[in-house]
Amino acid sequence: MGFPDRIERTVEIAHPPAKVWAAITTADGLGAWFGNEATIDLRPGGAAQLKWTGGPTVDIRVERVEEPTVFAFTWPIYGLADEDPRRTYVEFTLEPAGAGTRLRVVESGFAQLSEEAYKKAYDGNSEGWLKELGELVDYLDAA
Amino acid sequence: MSWSTTSMPPDIEAIAEQVFSALADPSRRAILAALAAEGPATATDLADRLPITRQAIAKHLALLAEAGLVTAEPGERRRVRYRLRSAPMRVAQQFLAALARDWDSSLDALKEHLENSA
Numbered sequence: 001m002g003f004p005d006r007i008e009r010t011v012e013i014a015h016p017p018a019k020v021w022a023a024i025t026t027a028d029g030l031g032a033w034f035g036n037e038a039t040i041d042l043r044p045g046g047a048a049q050l051k052w053t054g055g056p057t058v059d060i061r062v063e064r065v066e067e068p069t070v071f072a073f074t075w076p077i078y079g080l081a082d083e084d085p086r087r088t089y090v091e092f093t094l095e096p097a098g099a100g101t102r103l104r105v106v107e108s109g110f111a112q113l114s115e116e117a118y119k120k121a122y123d124g125n126s127e128g129w130l131k132e133l134g135e136l137v138d139y140l141d142a143a
Numbered sequence: 144m145s146w147s148t149t150s151m152p153p154d155i156e157a158i159a160e161q162v163f164s165a166l167a168d169p170s171r172r173a174i175l176a177a178l179a180a181e182g183p184a185t186a187t188d189l190a191d192r193l194p195i196t197r198q199a200i201a202k203h204l205a206l207l208a209e210a211g212l213v214t215a216e217p218g219e220r221r222r223v224r225y226r227l228r229s230a231p232m233r234v235a236q237q238f239l240a241a242l243a244r245d246w247d248s249s250l251d252a253l254k255e256h257l258e259n260s261a
Contacts, residue, residue: 004241011250015257023257033256034249079240080233105250110241111155 005111014100021068024092048073061087069094077110086112155234161210162235170195171203178213178227185222 013020023029030038035050041062042048048060056078064072072091080086088109095102165171173193178184181192186204190197204225207213212231218224 004238007241007244007246009246009250011254013254013257019257020253023253029256032260033252077237077240078244079236084233086237103250103253105246107244107246110237110244 006106006108007110008104008106010102010104012097012100013103016099017068017094017096017101020094020101020103021071025065025067025071063089064091158211158231158234159238162212162231165207165210165212166235168203170199171207174200174203174207175212175227178225183216183218183224183226185218185224187222189225 023033025040025042027038027040030040030048030050035058036053036055037051038049040046040048040060042065044063044065046062048062049057050060051057058075058078060073060075062071062073064070070091070093072089074087074089076082077084077086077088086109088107090105090107093104093106095104165175170193173195174189177189177192184192186197186201189195189200189204193200195203204213204215208215208225210231212228213225214228215223216226
């Protein structure tokens with residue numbers, strides 16, 4: 001069984017990088033297409049939050065801000081317990097393509113399992129509620 | 144669009160495989176669901192609650208215990224109680240999380256948002 005660690009997508013968007021940049025890095029933009037509500041402190045180390053109406057609220061940490069080409073953040077692995085320290089890394093790369101933009105998104109780290117997290121998960125008789133699997137499926141549908 | 148995969152260490156793969164094998168059987172799903180919903184139980188408790196014979200439940204519990212998905216512990220009147228182990232489920236959940244991260248829908252929504260705000 002292959003365990004996917006990394007997801008990559010590239011899309012062509014008929015709008016210039018500046019416009020795409022605003023859509024993915026501002027509270028107004030993120031709250032319009034990604035979540036239903038968003039806040040963002042746009043600087044490396046800054047906090048952002050995405051809320052889905054009737055759904056989850058996700059805390060994000062901004063990692064890279066290189067306007068208008070690279071925007072990256074880390075966020076929790078959806079479906080893992082709240083206290084789980086593992087996070088995936090999401091990087092958006094913007095590149096002019098004619099009058100539009102080639103947008104690439106790479107999310108990596110799904111298969112990570114640090115030695116420490118592994119020990120913690122397997123040594124202890126770890127209890128704790130896990131999120132319902134069904135919630136996973138609905139994750140981004142609201143966007 | 145591309146989808147690349149990397150291999151996990153064999154032990155992690157083995158854990159995920161055991162979880163999905165366990166979940167593929169309706170009787171084992173019912174047993175795991177009962178333990179998740181109502182907490183630790185003996186084979187007799189489970190036989191009372193589920194439309195599965197006690198013998199079949201004992202067989203499935205032995206298999207689940209061997210796979211590390213439940214642990215046996217002493218219960219009342221020297222009966223063995225079985226408790227769900229969440230750790231292997233988390234490994235399987237990571238796999239599901241990657242499958243469920245729906246970037247296709249999100250990126251479609253982004254495109255649509257930019258079209259509408261043009």
